[in-house]
Amino acid sequence: MDPIEILFGTESGNAEMVADDIAEALGRHGIEHEVTSMDTYDVDQLSTVDVAVVITSTYGDGELPMTTAPFHDALVTKRPDLSSLRFAAFGLGDSTYETYGNAIGILVKTLTELGATQIGETGRHDASGAETYTETALAWISATLESADITQ
Amino acid sequence: MDEASQLHRPTIAVVGSGPSGCYTAQFLRKTWPLSEVVVFEALPTPYGLIRYGVAPDHQGTKGVTRQFDRLFERDGARFAGNVRIGTDVPFDELAGAFDVVVLATGLWGDRSLCVPQDPQARTIGAGLLLRGLNGYPGLSESPGLSEPLGSRVAIVGNGNVAIDALRLLAKNREDLHGTDVDDRLLDMLRPAPIEQIDIIGRSKASNAKFDVTALRELGQLPNVRFEIGDALGDESGQVIDVLRDLAGRPAGDQAGTQVTVTFHFGQAPTAVRYAAGKTVLDTAGPTGESPAKQFEVDSVVTAIGFTGGHDGVPADWAARNVWRVGWLRRGPRGTIPENRRDAKDISDSIGEALRSGCIAMGKPGLSAIWPQIAGYVVEFGDWRRLDEHERQVASAGRCRAKVTDLAQMLDVAFGAHRDLQLT
Numbered sequence: 213m214d215p216i217e218i219l220f221g222t223e224s225g226n227a228e229m230v231a232d233d234i235a236e237a238l239g240r241h242g243i244e245h246e247v248t249s250m251d252t253y254d255v256d257q258l259s260t261v262d263v264a265v266v267i268t269s270t271y272g273d274g275e276l277p278m279t280t281a282p283f284h285d286a287l288v289t290k291r292p293d294l295s296s297l298r299f300a301a302f303g304l305g306d307s308t309y310e311t312y313g314n315a316i317g318i319l320v321k322t323l324t325e326l327g328a329t330q331i332g333e334t335g336r337h338d339a340s341g342a343e344t345y346t347e348t349a350l351a352w353i354s355a356t357l358e359s360a361d362i363t364q
Numbered sequence: 365m366d367e368a369s370q371l372h373r374p375t376i377a378v379v380g381s382g383p384s385g386c387y388t389a390q391f392l393r394k395t396w397p398l399s400e401v402v403v404f405e406a407l408p409t410p411y412g413l414i415r416y417g418v419a420p421d422h423q424g425t426k427g428v429t430r431q432f433d434r435l436f437e438r439d440g441a442r443f444a445g446n447v448r449i450g451t452d453v454p455f456d457e458l459a460g461a462f463d464v465v466v467l468a469t470g471l472w473g474d475r476s477l478c479v480p481q482d483p484q485a486r487t488i489g490a491g492l493l494l495r496g497l498n499g500y501p502g503l504s505e506s507p508g509l510s511e512p513l514g515s516r517v518a519i520v521g522n523g524n525v526a527i528d529a530l531r532l533l534a535k536n537r538e539d540l541h542g543t544d545v546d547d548r549l550l551d552m553l554r555p556a557p558i559e560q561i562d563i564i565g566r567s568k569a570s571n572a573k574f575d576v577t578a579l580r581e582l583g584q585l586p587n588v589r590f591e592i593g594d595a596l597g598d599e600s601g602q603v604i605d606v607l608r609d610l611a612g613r614p615a616g617d618q619a620g621t622q623v624t625v626t627f628h629f630g631q632a633p634t635a636v637r638y639a640a641g642k643t644v645l646d647t648a649g650p651t652g653e654s655p656a657k658q659f660e661v662d663s664v665v666t667a668i669g670f671t672g673g674h675d676g677v678p679a680d681w682a683a684r685n686v687w688r689v690g691w692l693r694r695g696p697r698g699t700i701p702e703n704r705r706d707a708k709d710i711s712d713s714i715g716e717a718l719r720s721g722c723i724a725m726g727k728p729g730l731s732a733i734w735p736q737i738a739g740y741v742v743e744f745g746d747w748r749r750l751d752e753h754e755r756q757v758a759s760a761g762r763c764r765a766k767v768t769d770l771a772q773m774l775d776v777a778f779g780a781h782r783d784l785q786l787t
Contacts, residue, residue, distance in 0.1 A: 226427065
Protein backbone atom coordinates (compact mmCIF):
# COMPACT_ATOMS: atom_id res chain seq x y z
CA MET A 213 0.00 0.00 0.00
CA ASP A 214 1.12 3.57 -0.68
CA PRO A 215 1.82 5.76 2.34
CA ILE A 216 -1.28 7.11 4.07
CA GLU A 217 -1.65 10.80 3.35
CA ILE A 218 -2.46 12.79 6.49
CA LEU A 219 -3.85 16.19 5.53
CA PHE A 220 -4.59 18.87 8.10
CA GLY A 221 -6.23 22.28 7.97
CA THR A 222 -5.74 24.45 11.03
CA GLU A 223 -6.15 27.94 12.46
CA SER A 224 -4.54 27.74 15.86
CA GLY A 225 -2.35 24.68 15.35
CA ASN A 226 -4.51 22.16 17.22
CA ALA A 227 -5.39 20.21 14.05
CA GLU A 228 -1.69 20.06 13.18
CA MET A 229 -0.97 18.59 16.59
CA VAL A 230 -3.69 15.98 16.02
CA ALA A 231 -2.09 15.21 12.62
CA ASP A 232 1.24 14.65 14.39
CA ASP A 233 -0.47 12.39 16.95
CA ILE A 234 -2.08 10.33 14.22
CA ALA A 235 1.20 10.13 12.33
CA GLU A 236 2.88 8.75 15.43
CA ALA A 237 0.10 6.24 15.97
CA LEU A 238 0.46 5.03 12.36
CA GLY A 239 4.19 4.86 12.87
CA ARG A 240 3.70 2.61 15.89
CA HIS A 241 1.62 0.29 13.68
CA GLY A 242 4.41 0.29 11.13
CA ILE A 243 2.21 2.05 8.60
CA GLU A 244 3.95 4.44 6.23
CA HIS A 245 2.52 7.93 6.14
CA GLU A 246 3.10 11.56 5.18
CA VAL A 247 1.81 14.68 6.94
CA THR A 248 0.95 17.69 4.79
CA SER A 249 -0.80 20.97 5.40
CA MET A 250 -3.88 21.21 3.19
CA ASP A 251 -2.90 24.62 1.86
CA THR A 252 0.28 23.25 0.29
CA TYR A 253 -1.26 20.06 -1.10
CA ASP A 254 -2.05 19.60 -4.79
CA VAL A 255 -5.52 18.02 -4.95
CA ASP A 256 -4.77 16.30 -8.26
CA GLN A 257 -2.46 13.98 -6.34
CA LEU A 258 -5.42 12.73 -4.33
CA SER A 259 -6.62 10.64 -7.30
CA THR A 260 -3.56 8.45 -6.89
CA VAL A 261 -3.72 8.09 -3.10
CA ASP A 262 -5.18 4.90 -1.59
CA VAL A 263 -5.93 6.13 1.91
CA ALA A 264 -6.04 9.65 3.32
CA VAL A 265 -6.79 11.00 6.77
CA VAL A 266 -8.30 14.50 6.68
CA ILE A 267 -8.30 16.62 9.81
CA THR A 268 -9.72 20.09 10.14
CA SER A 269 -10.93 22.50 12.74
CA THR A 270 -13.91 24.79 12.30
CA TYR A 271 -13.35 28.49 12.33
CA GLY A 272 -15.43 31.55 13.07
CA ASP A 273 -19.06 31.13 12.23
CA GLY A 274 -18.74 27.54 11.03
CA GLU A 275 -16.29 28.38 8.29
CA LEU A 276 -13.35 26.44 6.90
CA PRO A 277 -9.99 27.44 8.37
CA MET A 278 -7.68 29.48 6.13
CA THR A 279 -5.54 26.43 5.44
CA THR A 280 -8.53 24.19 4.69
CA ALA A 281 -10.38 26.63 2.43
CA PRO A 282 -7.95 26.64 -0.55
CA PHE A 283 -7.85 22.82 -0.48
CA HIS A 284 -11.63 22.61 -0.47
CA ASP A 285 -11.92 25.28 -3.19
CA ALA A 286 -9.47 23.33 -5.37
CA LEU A 287 -11.49 20.13 -4.89
CA VAL A 288 -14.64 21.91 -5.93
CA THR A 289 -13.12 23.56 -9.00
CA LYS A 290 -10.81 20.82 -10.25
CA ARG A 291 -13.16 17.98 -9.35
CA PRO A 292 -10.54 15.21 -9.34
CA ASP A 293 -11.84 11.65 -9.71
CA LEU A 294 -11.50 10.22 -6.21
CA SER A 295 -13.21 6.89 -6.81
CA SER A 296 -10.12 4.96 -5.73
CA LEU A 297 -9.62 7.01 -2.55
CA ARG A 298 -10.62 5.82 0.91
CA PHE A 299 -10.48 8.45 3.62
CA ALA A 300 -10.96 8.87 7.34
CA ALA A 301 -12.12 12.18 8.75
CA PHE A 302 -11.53 13.93 12.07
CA GLY A 303 -12.92 17.32 13.08
CA LEU A 304 -12.03 19.71 15.86
CA GLY A 305 -14.60 22.06 17.27
CA ASP A 306 -16.14 23.59 20.32
CA SER A 307 -19.65 22.58 21.33
CA THR A 308 -20.07 26.01 22.95
CA TYR A 309 -20.88 27.17 19.45
CA GLU A 310 -23.79 26.15 17.26
CA THR A 311 -21.52 25.46 14.34
CA TYR A 312 -19.62 22.75 16.23
CA GLY A 313 -17.53 20.71 13.82
CA ASN A 314 -19.09 22.24 10.72
CA ALA A 315 -15.96 22.24 8.57
CA ILE A 316 -15.21 18.52 8.68
CA GLY A 317 -18.80 17.86 7.60
CA ILE A 318 -18.33 20.10 4.55
CA LEU A 319 -15.11 18.32 3.64
CA VAL A 320 -16.58 14.82 4.05
CA LYS A 321 -19.51 15.78 1.83
CA THR A 322 -17.26 17.12 -0.94
CA LEU A 323 -14.86 14.17 -0.87
CA THR A 324 -17.79 11.76 -0.99
CA GLU A 325 -19.35 13.63 -3.91
CA LEU A 326 -16.08 13.23 -5.81
CA GLY A 327 -16.31 9.46 -5.44
CA ALA A 328 -14.19 8.84 -2.34
CA THR A 329 -15.30 6.31 0.27
CA GLN A 330 -15.22 7.17 3.95
CA ILE A 331 -13.67 4.68 6.38
CA GLY A 332 -15.28 4.47 9.81
CA GLU A 333 -17.09 7.26 11.57
CA THR A 334 -16.11 10.92 11.48
CA GLY A 335 -14.06 11.55 14.63
CA ARG A 336 -14.79 14.66 16.66
CA HIS A 337 -12.96 16.47 19.38
CA ASP A 338 -14.91 18.92 21.51
CA ALA A 339 -12.70 21.66 22.94
CA SER A 340 -15.29 22.19 25.67
CA GLY A 341 -15.23 18.52 26.64
CA ALA A 342 -13.00 16.80 29.15
CA GLU A 343 -10.78 14.77 26.81
CA THR A 344 -7.53 16.09 25.37
CA TYR A 345 -7.05 16.29 21.61
CA THR A 346 -4.57 13.46 21.82
CA GLU A 347 -6.83 11.12 23.80
CA THR A 348 -9.76 11.57 21.43
CA ALA A 349 -7.64 11.36 18.29
CA LEU A 350 -5.77 8.22 19.33
CA ALA A 351 -8.92 6.36 20.34
CA TRP A 352 -10.53 7.36 17.06
CA ILE A 353 -7.61 6.39 14.81
CA SER A 354 -7.24 2.97 16.37
CA ALA A 355 -10.97 2.26 15.99
CA THR A 356 -10.83 3.51 12.42
CA LEU A 357 -7.82 1.43 11.45
CA GLU A 358 -9.47 -1.63 12.92
CA SER A 359 -12.76 -1.05 11.13
CA ALA A 360 -10.95 -0.59 7.82
CA ASP A 361 -8.66 -3.52 8.47
CA ILE A 362 -5.48 -1.56 7.75
CA THR A 363 -3.66 -2.41 10.95
CA GLN A 364 -0.67 -4.48 10.02
CA MET B 365 13.69 20.64 4.80
CA ASP B 366 17.00 21.95 3.64
CA GLU B 367 20.39 20.79 4.76
CA ALA B 368 21.29 23.91 6.74
CA SER B 369 18.40 23.56 9.13
CA GLN B 370 19.29 19.92 9.76
CA LEU B 371 22.95 20.62 10.50
CA HIS B 372 23.08 23.86 12.42
CA ARG B 373 22.32 24.54 16.04
CA PRO B 374 21.27 28.16 16.32
CA THR B 375 20.62 29.45 19.83
CA ILE B 376 17.32 31.29 20.00
CA ALA B 377 15.84 33.33 22.84
CA VAL B 378 12.14 34.17 22.75
CA VAL B 379 11.08 36.88 25.18
CA GLY B 380 7.47 36.41 26.26
CA SER B 381 5.57 33.13 26.54
CA GLY B 382 2.20 34.24 25.22
CA PRO B 383 0.76 32.74 22.05
CA SER B 384 3.02 34.68 19.66
CA GLY B 385 6.17 33.72 21.53
CA CYS B 386 5.17 30.07 21.90
CA TYR B 387 4.08 29.71 18.27
CA THR B 388 7.39 31.22 17.13
CA ALA B 389 9.30 28.81 19.36
CA GLN B 390 7.19 25.94 17.99
CA PHE B 391 7.81 26.83 14.33
CA LEU B 392 11.53 27.35 14.90
CA ARG B 393 11.94 24.06 16.77
CA LYS B 394 10.13 22.25 13.97
CA THR B 395 12.33 23.74 11.25
CA TRP B 396 15.59 23.66 13.19
CA PRO B 397 15.52 20.42 15.15
CA LEU B 398 18.99 20.96 16.62
CA SER B 399 18.34 24.52 17.76
CA GLU B 400 18.33 25.61 21.37
CA VAL B 401 15.09 27.53 21.92
CA VAL B 402 14.58 29.21 25.30
CA VAL B 403 11.34 31.05 26.07
CA PHE B 404 11.81 33.70 28.75
CA GLU B 405 8.87 34.91 30.78
CA ALA B 406 8.71 37.62 33.45
CA LEU B 407 5.98 35.81 35.40
CA PRO B 408 6.48 32.38 36.96
CA THR B 409 3.65 31.08 34.73
CA PRO B 410 3.68 30.54 30.98
CA TYR B 411 1.20 31.43 28.23
CA GLY B 412 0.53 35.13 28.78
CA LEU B 413 -2.69 36.14 27.05
CA ILE B 414 -4.00 32.59 26.95
CA ARG B 415 -3.82 32.26 30.70
CA TYR B 416 -4.64 35.87 31.58
CA GLY B 417 -6.51 37.42 28.65
CA VAL B 418 -8.76 34.82 27.06
CA ALA B 419 -12.05 34.82 28.99
CA PRO B 420 -12.12 32.17 31.75
CA ASP B 421 -15.33 30.71 30.32
CA HIS B 422 -13.57 30.04 26.99
CA GLN B 423 -11.60 27.01 28.12
CA GLY B 424 -11.80 25.60 24.59
CA THR B 425 -9.72 28.52 23.33
CA LYS B 426 -7.33 28.12 26.22
CA GLY B 427 -6.84 24.53 25.06
CA VAL B 428 -4.08 25.65 22.67
CA THR B 429 -1.82 25.40 25.70
CA ARG B 430 -1.79 21.64 25.07
CA GLN B 431 0.39 22.35 22.05
CA PHE B 432 2.76 24.45 24.09
CA ASP B 433 2.89 21.95 26.96
CA ARG B 434 4.12 19.51 24.36
CA LEU B 435 6.60 22.04 23.01
CA PHE B 436 8.25 22.30 26.43
CA GLU B 437 7.78 18.75 27.66
CA ARG B 438 8.57 16.77 24.58
CA ASP B 439 9.69 18.93 21.72
CA GLY B 440 12.77 20.35 23.36
CA ALA B 441 12.03 24.03 23.98
CA ARG B 442 13.09 25.37 27.40
CA PHE B 443 10.89 27.55 29.59
CA ALA B 444 12.66 30.15 31.74
CA GLY B 445 9.99 31.79 33.87
CA ASN B 446 10.36 34.43 36.58
CA VAL B 447 13.11 36.06 34.51
CA ARG B 448 12.44 39.60 33.38
CA ILE B 449 14.64 40.60 30.49
CA GLY B 450 15.86 44.16 30.97
CA THR B 451 15.89 43.79 34.75
CA ASP B 452 17.18 40.34 35.66
CA VAL B 453 19.17 39.99 32.46
CA PRO B 454 20.15 43.13 30.55
CA PHE B 455 18.88 43.08 26.99
CA ASP B 456 22.37 43.55 25.48
CA GLU B 457 23.60 40.57 27.41
CA LEU B 458 20.76 38.43 26.07
CA ALA B 459 21.36 39.60 22.50
CA GLY B 460 25.05 38.83 23.00
CA ALA B 461 24.38 35.34 24.33
CA PHE B 462 21.93 34.11 21.67
CA ASP B 463 22.22 33.96 17.88
CA VAL B 464 18.61 35.12 17.55
CA VAL B 465 16.35 37.06 19.90
CA VAL B 466 12.60 37.21 19.30
CA LEU B 467 10.64 39.79 21.25
CA ALA B 468 7.06 38.70 21.86
CA THR B 469 6.03 40.90 24.77
CA GLY B 470 2.91 42.38 23.22
CA LEU B 471 1.14 42.61 26.55
CA TRP B 472 -1.79 44.98 26.34
CA GLY B 473 -3.08 47.91 28.31
CA ASP B 474 -6.58 49.32 27.98
CA ARG B 475 -7.04 52.24 25.65
CA SER B 476 -8.89 54.86 27.63
CA LEU B 477 -11.83 56.97 26.51
CA CYS B 478 -10.54 60.26 25.14
CA VAL B 479 -13.30 62.34 26.72
CA PRO B 480 -13.39 64.51 29.86
CA GLN B 481 -13.72 62.28 32.92
CA ASP B 482 -14.54 63.19 36.48
CA PRO B 483 -11.94 61.53 38.70
CA GLN B 484 -14.73 60.41 41.03
CA ALA B 485 -16.52 58.54 38.25
CA ARG B 486 -16.06 54.77 38.34
CA THR B 487 -14.48 53.48 35.15
CA ILE B 488 -12.51 50.31 34.57
CA GLY B 489 -10.82 48.91 31.48
CA ALA B 490 -12.22 45.62 30.18
CA GLY B 491 -8.68 44.29 29.75
CA LEU B 492 -7.97 44.91 33.42
CA LEU B 493 -11.30 43.34 34.33
CA LEU B 494 -10.52 40.23 32.28
CA ARG B 495 -7.04 39.99 33.70
CA GLY B 496 -8.43 40.27 37.20
CA LEU B 497 -11.08 37.62 36.61
CA ASN B 498 -8.30 35.48 35.14
CA GLY B 499 -6.33 35.70 38.40
CA TYR B 500 -3.44 37.84 37.17
CA PRO B 501 -1.02 38.22 40.09
CA GLY B 502 -0.80 41.38 42.15
CA LEU B 503 -3.98 43.10 40.98
CA SER B 504 -5.72 43.13 44.35
CA GLU B 505 -4.43 46.65 45.00
CA SER B 506 -5.58 47.89 41.63
CA PRO B 507 -8.10 50.75 42.12
CA GLY B 508 -10.36 49.48 39.33
CA LEU B 509 -10.73 46.10 41.02
CA SER B 510 -11.15 47.06 44.65
CA GLU B 511 -14.84 47.91 45.01
CA PRO B 512 -18.17 46.53 43.75
CA LEU B 513 -19.35 47.51 40.29
CA GLY B 514 -22.91 48.20 41.44
CA SER B 515 -26.23 47.15 39.98
CA ARG B 516 -26.05 49.07 36.73
CA VAL B 517 -23.05 48.89 34.41
CA ALA B 518 -22.35 50.47 31.04
CA ILE B 519 -19.89 48.71 28.73
CA VAL B 520 -18.45 50.98 26.03
CA GLY B 521 -17.29 49.13 22.93
CA ASN B 522 -18.66 47.04 20.10
CA GLY B 523 -16.07 44.31 19.85
CA ASN B 524 -15.53 40.87 21.27
CA VAL B 525 -13.82 42.09 24.42
CA ALA B 526 -17.00 43.99 25.28
CA ILE B 527 -18.89 40.71 24.83
CA ASP B 528 -16.40 38.87 27.05
CA ALA B 529 -16.91 41.47 29.78
CA LEU B 530 -20.68 41.31 29.34
CA ARG B 531 -20.77 37.50 29.54
CA LEU B 532 -18.63 37.34 32.65
CA LEU B 533 -20.59 40.04 34.45
CA ALA B 534 -23.99 38.67 33.45
CA LYS B 535 -23.44 34.95 33.95
CA ASN B 536 -24.50 33.61 37.29
CA ARG B 537 -22.14 31.47 39.31
CA GLU B 538 -23.56 28.18 38.04
CA ASP B 539 -23.20 29.18 34.41
CA LEU B 540 -19.50 29.69 35.03
CA HIS B 541 -19.23 25.93 35.61
CA GLY B 542 -15.95 24.46 34.38
CA THR B 543 -14.14 27.80 34.23
CA ASP B 544 -11.15 29.07 36.18
CA VAL B 545 -12.71 32.44 36.99
CA ASP B 546 -11.38 34.14 40.11
CA ASP B 547 -14.50 33.77 42.27
CA ARG B 548 -13.16 35.88 45.09
CA LEU B 549 -12.77 38.87 42.79
CA LEU B 550 -16.04 38.24 40.99
CA ASP B 551 -17.93 38.04 44.28
CA MET B 552 -16.30 41.25 45.45
CA LEU B 553 -17.13 43.09 42.20
CA ARG B 554 -20.61 41.61 42.12
CA PRO B 555 -21.87 40.97 45.65
CA ALA B 556 -25.40 40.96 44.23
CA PRO B 557 -26.33 40.24 40.61
CA ILE B 558 -26.00 43.17 38.24
CA GLU B 559 -29.48 44.21 37.12
CA GLN B 560 -28.86 46.25 34.00
CA ILE B 561 -25.99 46.24 31.52
CA ASP B 562 -25.92 48.72 28.63
CA ILE B 563 -23.57 47.97 25.73
CA ILE B 564 -22.78 51.23 23.99
CA GLY B 565 -20.97 51.64 20.69
CA ARG B 566 -20.40 54.57 18.41
CA SER B 567 -20.80 52.70 15.15
CA LYS B 568 -23.99 51.56 13.51
CA ALA B 569 -24.98 47.98 14.20
CA SER B 570 -24.01 47.02 10.67
CA ASN B 571 -20.44 48.23 11.39
CA ALA B 572 -20.11 46.76 14.87
CA LYS B 573 -17.09 44.54 15.26
CA PHE B 574 -18.86 41.84 17.25
CA ASP B 575 -18.25 38.32 15.95
CA VAL B 576 -21.59 36.79 15.13
CA THR B 577 -20.39 33.61 16.85
CA ALA B 578 -19.69 35.52 20.06
CA LEU B 579 -23.14 37.14 19.94
CA ARG B 580 -24.88 33.82 19.34
CA GLU B 581 -23.12 32.37 22.35
CA LEU B 582 -25.01 34.92 24.47
CA GLY B 583 -28.18 33.00 23.65
CA GLN B 584 -26.99 30.35 26.12
CA LEU B 585 -27.35 32.67 29.10
CA PRO B 586 -30.62 31.60 30.72
CA ASN B 587 -30.84 34.52 33.12
CA VAL B 588 -30.43 37.35 30.62
CA ARG B 589 -33.07 39.34 28.82
CA PHE B 590 -31.82 41.18 25.73
CA GLU B 591 -33.08 44.45 24.34
CA ILE B 592 -32.11 46.55 21.39
CA GLY B 593 -31.87 50.20 22.38
CA ASP B 594 -30.88 53.12 20.22
CA ALA B 595 -30.27 53.81 16.61
CA LEU B 596 -31.39 50.81 14.70
CA GLY B 597 -33.43 52.37 11.98
CA ASP B 598 -33.69 50.11 8.99
CA GLU B 599 -30.26 48.63 9.41
CA SER B 600 -29.74 45.10 8.28
CA GLY B 601 -26.93 42.61 8.61
CA GLN B 602 -25.90 39.57 10.57
CA VAL B 603 -25.24 41.40 13.84
CA ILE B 604 -28.73 42.89 13.86
CA ASP B 605 -30.30 39.59 12.86
CA VAL B 606 -28.65 37.82 15.77
CA LEU B 607 -29.55 40.61 18.19
CA ARG B 608 -33.16 40.47 17.04
CA ASP B 609 -33.15 36.72 17.65
CA LEU B 610 -31.74 37.31 21.13
CA ALA B 611 -34.25 40.04 21.91
CA GLY B 612 -37.11 37.95 20.59
CA ARG B 613 -36.34 34.72 22.38
CA PRO B 614 -38.75 33.58 25.05
CA ALA B 615 -37.90 34.69 28.57
CA GLY B 616 -35.58 32.21 30.25
CA ASP B 617 -35.87 30.58 33.63
CA GLN B 618 -37.81 33.20 35.57
CA ALA B 619 -36.77 31.63 38.86
CA GLY B 620 -33.26 33.06 38.60
CA THR B 621 -32.44 36.72 38.82
CA GLN B 622 -32.85 38.40 35.50
CA VAL B 623 -30.18 40.64 34.05
CA THR B 624 -31.30 43.02 31.34
CA VAL B 625 -28.76 43.69 28.62
CA THR B 626 -29.46 46.55 26.22
CA PHE B 627 -27.46 47.15 23.04
CA HIS B 628 -27.12 50.76 21.91
CA PHE B 629 -25.61 51.74 18.58
CA GLY B 630 -24.54 55.07 17.12
CA GLN B 631 -23.84 56.53 20.55
CA ALA B 632 -20.45 58.24 20.88
CA PRO B 633 -19.31 58.93 24.45
CA THR B 634 -18.69 62.64 25.09
CA ALA B 635 -18.02 62.75 28.84
CA VAL B 636 -17.97 60.67 31.99
CA ARG B 637 -19.41 62.71 34.86
CA TYR B 638 -20.10 62.05 38.49
CA ALA B 639 -23.34 63.28 39.98
CA ALA B 640 -25.35 62.36 43.05
CA GLY B 641 -23.33 59.24 43.73
CA LYS B 642 -23.70 57.94 40.18
CA THR B 643 -21.35 57.75 37.24
CA VAL B 644 -22.98 59.36 34.21
CA LEU B 645 -21.90 58.57 30.67
CA ASP B 646 -22.95 61.24 28.17
CA THR B 647 -23.20 60.26 24.54
CA ALA B 648 -23.95 62.02 21.28
CA GLY B 649 -25.88 60.29 18.54
CA PRO B 650 -25.03 60.61 14.88
CA THR B 651 -26.64 63.77 13.53
CA GLY B 652 -30.34 63.43 13.21
CA GLU B 653 -30.39 59.73 13.94
CA SER B 654 -30.65 59.68 17.68
CA PRO B 655 -30.66 62.22 20.48
CA ALA B 656 -27.86 62.76 22.97
CA LYS B 657 -28.25 60.43 25.91
CA GLN B 658 -27.14 60.14 29.49
CA PHE B 659 -26.50 56.71 30.96
CA GLU B 660 -26.73 56.93 34.72
CA VAL B 661 -24.83 53.91 36.03
CA ASP B 662 -22.67 52.68 38.86
CA SER B 663 -19.66 51.76 36.72
CA VAL B 664 -18.43 52.19 33.16
CA VAL B 665 -16.36 49.39 31.63
CA THR B 666 -14.35 50.53 28.60
CA ALA B 667 -13.67 47.97 25.90
CA ILE B 668 -12.46 50.20 23.08
CA GLY B 669 -9.23 48.47 22.29
CA PHE B 670 -5.77 48.09 23.69
CA THR B 671 -2.53 50.02 23.66
CA GLY B 672 0.99 48.65 23.96
CA GLY B 673 1.12 47.64 27.60
CA HIS B 674 3.59 48.50 30.32
CA ASP B 675 5.84 45.74 29.08
CA GLY B 676 6.22 47.36 25.67
CA VAL B 677 9.94 47.12 25.03
CA PRO B 678 12.31 50.09 24.68
CA ALA B 679 12.93 51.19 21.11
CA ASP B 680 16.65 50.53 21.44
CA TRP B 681 16.01 46.82 21.96
CA ALA B 682 16.94 46.34 18.37
CA ALA B 683 19.82 44.71 16.54
CA ARG B 684 20.45 42.70 13.45
CA ASN B 685 19.63 39.47 15.26
CA VAL B 686 16.48 40.77 16.96
CA TRP B 687 12.94 40.24 15.66
CA ARG B 688 9.53 41.29 16.94
CA VAL B 689 6.42 39.20 16.59
CA GLY B 690 2.69 39.27 17.29
CA TRP B 691 1.04 42.14 19.09
CA LEU B 692 4.40 43.79 19.78
CA ARG B 693 5.07 43.96 16.04
CA ARG B 694 1.57 44.38 14.65
CA GLY B 695 -0.14 46.35 17.39
CA PRO B 696 -2.52 44.91 19.94
CA ARG B 697 -5.18 43.49 17.66
CA GLY B 698 -5.96 40.27 15.95
CA THR B 699 -6.95 36.83 17.05
CA ILE B 700 -4.73 33.98 18.21
CA PRO B 701 -4.77 32.38 14.70
CA GLU B 702 -3.79 35.69 13.08
CA ASN B 703 -0.84 35.94 15.40
CA ARG B 704 0.06 32.34 14.70
CA ARG B 705 0.34 33.29 11.03
CA ASP B 706 2.54 36.21 12.03
CA ALA B 707 4.70 33.84 14.08
CA LYS B 708 5.01 31.63 10.99
CA ASP B 709 6.09 34.56 8.82
CA ILE B 710 8.64 35.76 11.36
CA SER B 711 10.00 32.23 11.85
CA ASP B 712 10.41 32.00 8.08
CA SER B 713 12.36 35.29 7.96
CA ILE B 714 14.56 34.15 10.81
CA GLY B 715 15.17 30.87 9.00
CA GLU B 716 16.05 32.80 5.86
CA ALA B 717 18.51 35.02 7.74
CA LEU B 718 20.16 31.99 9.33
CA ARG B 719 20.43 30.06 6.09
CA SER B 720 21.78 32.98 4.09
CA GLY B 721 24.44 33.65 6.68
CA CYS B 722 23.05 37.11 7.44
CA ILE B 723 23.12 36.02 11.04
CA ALA B 724 26.18 34.23 12.30
CA MET B 725 25.65 31.19 14.46
CA GLY B 726 27.75 29.97 17.34
CA LYS B 727 26.74 32.07 20.33
CA PRO B 728 26.60 30.03 23.53
CA GLY B 729 22.90 30.44 24.37
CA LEU B 730 21.40 29.71 27.77
CA SER B 731 24.63 28.51 29.35
CA ALA B 732 26.05 32.05 29.15
CA ILE B 733 23.40 33.55 31.39
CA TRP B 734 22.44 30.50 33.43
CA PRO B 735 24.64 31.32 36.45
CA GLN B 736 22.80 34.59 37.05
CA ILE B 737 19.28 33.15 36.79
CA ALA B 738 19.78 29.67 38.23
CA GLY B 739 18.76 30.72 41.74
CA TYR B 740 15.26 31.86 40.82
CA VAL B 741 14.35 30.66 37.32
CA VAL B 742 11.06 28.77 37.12
CA GLU B 743 11.53 25.88 34.71
CA PHE B 744 8.72 23.98 33.07
CA GLY B 745 8.71 21.24 35.71
CA ASP B 746 8.37 23.88 38.42
CA TRP B 747 5.42 25.42 36.59
CA ARG B 748 3.85 21.98 36.33
CA ARG B 749 3.96 21.74 40.11
CA LEU B 750 2.04 25.02 40.37
CA ASP B 751 -0.27 23.93 37.56
CA GLU B 752 -1.09 20.69 39.35
CA HIS B 753 -1.64 22.54 42.62
CA GLU B 754 -4.05 24.99 40.97
CA ARG B 755 -6.10 22.14 39.55
CA GLN B 756 -6.16 20.28 42.83
CA VAL B 757 -7.34 23.17 44.96
CA ALA B 758 -10.08 24.21 42.50
CA SER B 759 -13.47 24.34 44.17
CA ALA B 760 -16.48 22.39 42.89
CA GLY B 761 -17.54 23.58 39.46
CA ARG B 762 -14.18 25.16 38.66
CA CYS B 763 -11.33 23.64 36.65
CA ARG B 764 -8.60 25.62 38.39
CA ALA B 765 -8.04 28.09 41.20
CA LYS B 766 -5.18 30.33 40.18
CA VAL B 767 -2.66 31.41 42.76
CA THR B 768 -2.56 35.20 42.50
CA ASP B 769 0.21 36.04 44.93
CA LEU B 770 3.65 36.07 43.33
CA ALA B 771 5.52 34.87 46.39
CA GLN B 772 3.07 32.02 46.88
CA MET B 773 3.28 31.11 43.19
CA LEU B 774 7.04 30.71 43.59
CA ASP B 775 6.68 28.74 46.82
CA VAL B 776 4.35 26.26 45.20
CA ALA B 777 6.38 26.08 41.99
CA PHE B 778 9.62 25.33 43.76
CA GLY B 779 8.07 23.17 46.45
CA ALA B 780 10.58 20.90 48.09
CA HIS B 781 13.02 21.58 45.31
CA ARG B 782 13.78 25.10 46.40
CA ASP B 783 16.27 24.07 49.08
CA LEU B 784 18.11 21.94 46.61
CA GLN B 785 18.30 24.83 44.18
CA LEU B 786 19.81 27.17 46.74
CA THR B 787 22.52 24.80 47.88
